[in-house]
Amino acid sequence: MWETFGFEFVNFYLIPGLVLGCIYALGAIGITLTFSILRFANFAHGEVMMIGGYFTWTAMVLSNDLFGIPLHPIIAAIPAVMLAIALFILVDRYFYKPFRSAPAIRVVMASFGMMLVIRSFVQAVWGPNQLTFVPGIAKPNELVKNLTASVDMMILVPNKHFWIIAGTIVIMLALSWLLTKTKIGKGMRAVSDSPELAKVSGIDVEVIVKATWCVGGFCAVAAGVFLAMDLQMLETTMGFRMLLPMFAAAILGGIGRPFGAVVGGLVIGLAEELSVYPWLGDGSLISPGYKTGVAFTIMVIMLVVRPSGLFKGRLF
Amino acid sequence: MxxxxxxxxxxxxxxxxxxxxxxxxxxxxxxxxxxxxxxxxxxxxxxxxxxxxxxxxxxxxxxxxxxxxxxxxxxxxxxxxxxxxxxxxxxxxxxxxxxxxxxxxxxxxxxxxxxxxxxxxxxxxxxxxxxxxxxxxxxxxxxxxxAYQGVALAELAIAKGIMDIAVSYANDDYNAGIAEVFVNSFSEMGGTVTSNEAHEPNKASYRAEVATMGAGSDNLALFAYYGSGGITIMRNALETGAFSTFIGADGMLAQETIDQIGAENLGGATFTTSTPNLxxxxxxxxxxxxxxxxxxxxxxxxxxxxxxxxxxxxxxxxxxxxxxxxxxxxxxxxxxxxxxxxxxxxxxxxxxxxxxxxxxxxxxxxxxxxxxxxxxxxxxxxxxxxxxxxxxxxxxx
Missing domain, CATH: 3.40.50.2300 (Response regulator)
Structure with missing residues (x-):
């Protein structure tokens, strides 16, 4: 039935790949920043994404039930971001800070434990069932569909995907400004390059650490909310399932390179979706059951050929 | 106290x-x-x-x-x-x-x-x-x-006039098992299986999968658990218009499926299950x-x-x-x-x-x-x- 559209590649492979890539990219930013500034792989990152989605859902439900105002997820995400940042900073203060000078493996294990704690907490509070984020199915935007159909390039994109792609671009621009133009952003880059040099030049490393959690928490909640908008539901392992591709994106882009993480996220997202396109003949290039393998093959090849990643990240 | x-x-x-x-x-x-x-x-x-x-x-x-x-x-x-x-x-x-x-x-x-x-x-x-x-x-x-339910499902599909179907199953013992029985008996009864693919559970998007499978048929036999990808596949299939008719088994048969996708979108869905004879x-x-x-x-x-x-x-x-x-x-x-x-x-x-x-x-x-x-x-x-x-x-x- 697709011959009638003649535009299936863009609609069913490219745009979904971009949407997935945007979500990976936002998650990978937080991972790459923590990795380079705090020197450890934060396994709890996916769970903060997930709990951000649950906070947002709660804000939407409360607003609807108490005041009768249905909130758009992006507005409901504002209190969720604050809660998630508070959570990140509290966890850092009581669970990660005591290990700051210990070998990295201890704090990695602490973050692994934190991941299980947060997930169990969510299961205890909100229950193990899936929650409906937005019911129903998202039909393609009619205006864009008709407009593009008139020039024989019918593009089928539901509104939620416009929000996700536009939201990611806005966050990217804001992050770029923060990192290059503000004092705190420059401090973050300095600590990432060399914590000792940063310290002797008068930068308060603990302030930078807090700023890192703020940026990481913001991006994590954005990724979690976008993921929930795309899936239209919440479940307690949704963040964990994104964690490995996000690590792959961070490594691909180069550790400590936020824009590398974005490129890495887009590459991983697009590679997953495009690898099942019927490039040769009728059948999909590889069985869809193996598409995750594609993302990790790219990561492994990258680690072998160019361990510092696409954008010359830090080596550990 | x-x-x-x-x-x-x-x-x-x-x-x-x-x-x-x-x-x-x-x-x-x-x-x-x-x-x-x-x-x-x-x-x-x-x-x-x-x-x-x-x-x-x-x-x-x-x-x-x-x-x-x-x-x-x-x-x-x-x-x-x-x-x-x-x-x-x-x-x-x-x-x-x-x-x-x-x-x-x-x-x-x-x-x-x-x-x-x-x-x-x-x-x-x-x-x-x-x-x-x-x-x-x-x-x-x-x-x-x-071994019995798969046959019952194939008979049901034929009785509904479905002669060609794409099959997507989660790769676990339950879903792969019933999918195999269904594919064999559906083919024996004269139906055509246009594609038969495993999918990985718990992915955020199945649009590429449904687009690829949807090229061959409007009917999807979906063997999955509703909470680990089943609902997302149905939603992606409906959003893209890849499939209009769905059949499948117990794993999808939950109120959650209706609550999330919406009863108005599920007119073409039939799922079988083991049941007591009332x-x-x-x-x-x-x-x-x-x-x-x-x-x-x-x-x-x-x-x-x-x-x-x-x-x-x-x-x-x-x-x-x-x-x-x-x-x-x-x-x-x-x-x-x-x-x-x-x-x-x-x-x-x-x-x-x-x-x-x-x-x-x-x-x-x-x-x-x-x-x-x-x-x-x-x-x-x-x-x-x-x-x-x-x-x-x-x-x-």
Missing amino acids: KPQIAAGLACYLMATTASADVVVGNPMAVTGPIPDLVAPMVLAVDLAAEHVNAQGGMFASGEKFVIARADSQCDPVAAVDAVTKLINVSMVTAIVGPVCSGATIAQADSVSIPAGVVTLSVSASSPMITNMESGTDLVFRSAASD TTAGYAAFKGLAEAADVPSASPFVANSYDAAFMMALAIEKAGSADRSAISASLRSIANAPGEVIQAGEFAKAKAILAAGGDIHYNGAAGPQDFDANGDVLGYFSANVVKDGVWEGTIIE
Whole structure:
């Protein structure tokens, strides 16, 4: 039935790949920043994404039930971001800070434990069932569909995907400004390059650490909310399932390179979706059951050929 | 308050560790991809235990029939952990559960068969379970094999006029098992399978998959758990217009599917499930008891769960002790003819007959629970469509 559209590649492979890539990219930013500034792989990152989605859902439900105002997820995400940042900073203060000078493996294990704690907490509070984020199915935007159909390039994109792609671009621009133009952003880059040099030049490393959690928490909640908008539901392992591709994106882009993480996220997202396109003949290039393998093959090849990643990240 | 709490805690500890109780392990997928389906099944197991204890308990001394529950998460690894603990720490007499086929096979292979403990699954339906016990006679189930359901589903598809179909299944024992049976029988009946692909569960997007499969057919046979990708696949398929008709089995049959996708979008969806035959005397007996206890008697596998727990109590009663090795033979004895017919909930009656040296034949709420040589039972299946916002089933003849 697709011959009638003649535009299936863009609609069913490219745009979904971009949407997935945007979500990976936002998650990978937080991972790459923590990795380079705090020197450890934060396994709890996916769970903060997930709990951000649950906070947002709660804000939407409360607003609807108490005041009768249905909130758009992006507005409901504002209190969720604050809660998630508070959570990140509290966890850092009581669970990660005591290990700051210990070998990295201890704090990695602490973050692994934190991941299980947060997930169990969510299961205890909100229950193990899936929650409906937005019911129903998202039909393609009619205006864009008709407009593009008139020039024989019918593009089928539901509104939620416009929000996700536009939201990611806005966050990217804001992050770029923060990192290059503000004092705190420059401090973050300095600590990432060399914590000792940063310290002797008068930068308060603990302030930078807090700023890192703020940026990481913001991006994590954005990724979690976008993921929930795309899936239209919440479940307690949704963040964990994104964690490995996000690590792959961070490594691909180069550790400590936020824009590398974005490129890495887009590459991983697009590679997953495009690898099942019927490039040769009728059948999909590889069985869809193996598409995750594609993302990790790219990561492994990258680690072998160019361990510092696409954008010359830090080596550990 | 404090002494009361301490006293309560002490009672609780005594109740769970007292050696006089008969303890049966009950791994259920309380969390995992199908929590909505499992919640009423858990209630049914507890109801059976309640009936046993209210009617004199176990043996002449009236020991308590205790259910030791664990979370098998519908996951092979979690099930092995849960059952290992039940068998080695809780020292259970037998296992009632788990729910999912993959979990059942894994725990039986690596834990319960080596330990010589009987497993009586409440809902595992994979054809692979039929021959897995290899002469030990330790694996039973109270739900019918998908070797039958897959055929029923293929007949249903043909009857609906579906002649070509794309098949997508999650790569686990249950979904792959029923997909294989369906594909074989659908092809034998003259249908064309346009594509037959495994999908990876729990992905954020299946648009590429549905677009690729949708090129060949408008009909999708979907074998997945609703909570680990099934709903997302249906949503992506509907959003892109790739498929309009869906058929599938138990794993998708939850209210959650309707709540999330919307009843108005599910006009083309039909899912089959194991079901009690609502006209049998066995079901009628169970229905009254379940309604009195607010247990949804007609939900998928609820009657099977009750049957499994109740039969286990009868089998242990028949064996006369909580000894693990006697359960397999006595389970066959109470479930199969000959003997006086026992309906759901009639524990006191069964106990009296057994005490007098008589034979009993349990007539299941879900259907006849006569075990064949492989520990399998026959069953009924229903086709379910959305009506007024809920699933409504009709028995497939």
